[in-house]
Amino acid sequence: MSGFLSGEEVAIKKKSGKRKIGLFGGTFNPIHLGHLRGAEEIREAFGLHEMIFIPAALPPHKRPEEVIEARHRFEMVRLAIADNPHFSITDIELLRPEKSYSIDTIRYFRERHPNDLFFILGRDAFVEIETWKEFRHLFSLCNFVVMTRPGSQISSSSSLLPEALMPAFRYDQQLKAWVHTSGHTLHFREITLLDISSTKIRESIERGESVRYLIPAEVEAYIKKNRLYSREPSLV
Numbered sequence: 001m002s003g004f005l006s007g008e009e010v011a012i013k014k015k016s017g018k019r020k021i022g023l024f025g026g027t028f029n030p031i032h033l034g035h036l037r038g039a040e041e042i043r044e045a046f047g048l049h050e051m052i053f054i055p056a057a058l059p060p061h062k063r064p065e066e067v068i069e070a071r072h073r074f075e076m077v078r079l080a081i082a083d084n085p086h087f088s089i090t091d092i093e094l095l096r097p098e099k100s101y102s103i104d105t106i107r108y109f110r111e112r113h114p115n116d117l118f119f120i121l122g123r124d125a126f127v128e129i130e131t132w133k134e135f136r137h138l139f140s141l142c143n144f145v146v147m148t149r150p151g152s153q154i155s156s157s158s159s160l161l162p163e164a165l166m167p168a169f170r171y172d173q174q175l176k177a178w179v180h181t182s183g184h185t186l187h188f189r190e191i192t193l194l195d196i197s198s199t200k201i202r203e204s205i206e207r208g209e210s211v212r213y214l215i216p217a218e219v220e221a222y223i224k225k226n227r228l229y230s231r232e233p234s235l236v
Ligand code: ATP
Pocket: 025, 026, 027, 028, 029, 033, 034, 035, 038, 120, 121, 122, 123, 124, 125, 126, 147, 193, 194, 195, 196, 197, 198, 199, 200
C-alpha cells in the first residue's frame, strides 16, 4: 500500500540525519480539501520531508454515534493522499485498544524517530487544548503548528495562548514563534483556510446534496459506493 506506515515500519523508516516530520491527527470523518490544502501549505512552509496523517480511533471529544467505522475513515484518507509523495498514513491510533490521546501518539513517534516532529492542528482544535490529556506536557515533547485563518490575530499576540500555558513560553521575534522552556516551538501559521468541515460534508450527504469539489473525487466515489453518511443502509 503506497504511503502507508504500519507501526513497525515507522520505526524502520528512520533515515540518517534529521528529517522534519509533520504529524497531522484528526477524525477525518471524512477527510476533505480543507485538511489536504492545510497539510500541503504547512508542509511547504516548514520544509517538512513528510506529513503523516493519523486517523483517530475514537477521539475523546467526539460523539461515537457521529463517527463512522475507523476502517472507512482510514481508507478515505489513504485514497485522498495517494498521489502526494510527501503524504503518508499510519494506523497506530487505530491499533491501540484504548482511546487515542495525542500525547501518547507524540511519545510513540519520539521513541522511534530521531527527527524534528511538528504536530499540526487547526485553530478550532487549539482553542480546546486545555481539555487535552497532559496538555502542559505536550509542548515539551515536540513543535506545534496551529493553522490559522488569514487576517486573524498576529502570531505574537498573547491572546492566542491560553493563560495556563503563558509561563512556559516566550515570543521570539526572529523565529516568529513562541518558544517553550524545552526549546520546542509553537507557531501560528496563516493558511488559505477553506471553509469546509467534515460536519458540513456529512450534513450535505445526508440531505442528498453534492459535495463535489469539497472532497477528493476518489473519496466521494468511496462514500457513494459504501453508502456512508446517508440514511440508506450500506450495501457492504
Ligand atoms: P468535524 O466537523 O467532524 O468536527 P473537522 O472538519 O474539524 O471535523 P477533524 O478531523 O476533526 O475535521 O480535524 C482534524 C484537524 O484538521 C483539526 O486539527 C482541525 O482543526 C483541522 N481542520 C479541520 N477543518 C479544517 C480546514 N477546513 N482547514 C484546515 N484545517 C482544518
